[in-house]
Amino acid sequence: MSCFSFLFSRKKTASSAEQTIEIDEEVSGIQNTTLFTYKELKMATGNFHYSNKIGEGGFGIVYKGTFRDGTMAAIKVLSADSKQGVREFLTEINVIADIEHENLVKLYGCCVEGSHRILVYEYLENNSLAQTLIGGNRSNIQFSWQTRRNICINVAKGLAFLHEEVRPHIVHRDIKASNILLDKNLMPKISDFGLAKLFPDNLTHISTRVAGTTGYLAPEYAIRGQLTRKADIYSFGVLLLEIVSGRCNTNKRLPLSDQYLLERVWDLYERGQLVELIDTSLNGEHNDEEAQKFLKIGLLCTQDMPKLRPSMSEVVKMLMGEEAVDDRDISRPGLLSEFTSLRGQKDKHDMTSEGTSKEVNSPSSESISTSYAAMTFNSIYDRSN
Numbered sequence: 328m329s330c331f332s333f334l335f336s337r338k339k340t341a342s343s344a345e346q347t348i349e350i351d352e353e354v355s356g357i358q359n360t361t362l363f364t365y366k367e368l369k370m371a372t373g374n375f376h377y378s379n380k381i382g383e384g385g386f387g388i389v390y391k392g393t394f395r396d397g398t399m400a401a402i403k404v405l406s407a408d409s410k411q412g413v414r415e416f417l418t419e420i421n422v423i424a425d426i427e428h429e430n431l432v433k434l435y436g437c438c439v440e441g442s443h444r445i446l447v448y449e450y451l452e453n454n455s456l457a458q459t460l461i462g463g464n465r466s467n468i469q470f471s472w473q474t475r476r477n478i479c480i481n482v483a484k485g486l487a488f489l490h491e492e493v494r495p496h497i498v499h500r501d502i503k504a505s506n507i508l509l510d511k512n513l514m515p516k517i518s519d520f521g522l523a524k525l526f527p528d529n530l531t532h533i534s535t536r537v538a539g540t541t542g543y544l545a546p547e548y549a550i551r552g553q554l555t556r557k558a559d560i561y562s563f564g565v566l567l568l569e570i571v572s573g574r575c576n577t578n579k580r581l582p583l584s585d586q587y588l589l590e591r592v593w594d595l596y597e598r599g600q601l602v603e604l605i606d607t608s609l610n611g612e613h614n615d616e617e618a619q620k621f622l623k624i625g626l627l628c629t630q631d632m633p634k635l636r637p638s639m640s641e642v643v644k645m646l647m648g649e650e651a652v653d654d655r656d657i658s659r660p661g662l663l664s665e666f667t668s669l670r671g672q673k674d675k676h677d678m679t680s681e682g683t684s685k686e687v688n689s690p691s692s693e694s695i696s697t698s699y700a701a702m703t704f705n706s707i708y709d710r711s712n
């Protein structure tokens with residue numbers, strides 16, 4: 328890999344000239360990362376050959392690439408005309424170019440030549456948790472209890488680093504199974520910082536447009552657009568429940584009472600039957616007590632009251648057995664069942680598409696409209712897998 332100095336030629340379109348100039352100026356200011364030439368990436372991916380395609384997300388196709396020195400990379404090509412994509416492209420670079428942690432996907436650099444907007448990441452061999460452990464198409468990878476335990480602890484460490492060690496703190500806003508990638512040793516790394524927000528110390532929360540993925544959104548954030556680190560902690564809690572149970576947070580193929588994982592966990596917790604949730608594919612080769620403890624930590628993280636949710640460093644300690652988990656601390660999760668009257672209404676809004684992440688305008692925190700709540704929770708309920 329090599330680093331190139333970069334000369335940016337300003338592009339101007341007739342339809343959205345001002346916005347384009349604004350974005351172009353920001354792009355021209357990219358300094359803190361390696362800049363790749365388009366030619367170099369073309370060579371690494373065999374001219375972006377379909378046989379090198381390893382995935383596709385909301386913002387473009389991802390290719391596997393190999394550089395001349397043998398370094399492998401995941402090369403994410405943003406679709407040329409997506410304004411949202413360009414904004415997220417810049418956010419990604421601003422947020423992670425300067426930080427490094429073993430549980431965060433490393434950004435090698437980017438390419439901003441002509442109309443090309445391409446991100447270059449370290450290559451992770453074992454796909455995402457969504458493609459392997461959770462969701463319909465399970466891979467051949469055997470996720471033992473030790474592996475799952477290790478994944479939970481290391482995702483928690485990555486998030487604790489973003490929340491508590493980096494200054495200003497970073498709220499990821501899109502913690503979910505498809506954003507947890509696994510390396511060849513099944514070590515997890517958090518990816519996709521396109522929606523992340525920098526969070527200065529002096530702020531209690533940021534009022535922002537709601538972004539994220541249905542099924543993982545904390546209620547206070549989904550309804551009021553009030554963002555704190557606790558929204559990520561809620562999403563992490565949902566992920567934790569998914570990892571232990573080996574199922575997705577929403578599965579409409581199941582009987583109604585089982586469709587929403589968090590509701591199911593709470594119900595079984597209240598009946599003292601959490602053990603039923605543990606993934607049967609573990610074939611009993613796990614520690615029941617520890618697996619149930621992880622489910623309880625998931626419940627602590629998804630409590631309805633954000634301030635009751637533990638910090639990520641506390642979560643790490645609890646997962647590692649360095650801090651006790653007290654049942655008396657567990658209160659109701661931010662459950663969607665309070666909105667059951669909204670079930671069945673057709674979602675008339677464009678908040679979500681199946682499981683992908685995007686931003687929508689939220690009302691101000693003072694004016695929580697019922698229709699907005701309806702939109703949010705219908706959208707969450709409407710996520711099928």
Ligand SMILES: Nc1ncnc2c1ncn2[C@@H]1O[C@H](COP(=O)(O)OP(=O)(O)OP(=O)(O)O)[C@@H](O)[C@H]1O
Nearest residue numbers: 381382383384385389401448449450451505683684
């Ligand atoms: N660094 C990487 N190493 C290996 N594979 C990757 C890497 N980054 C992405 N991929 C693959 O590309 C797929 C698409 O990733 P991408 O981040 O673009 O979208 P997503 O997170 O799946 O969806 P969305 O961004 O729309 O929520 C991933 O599921 C994964 O299989």
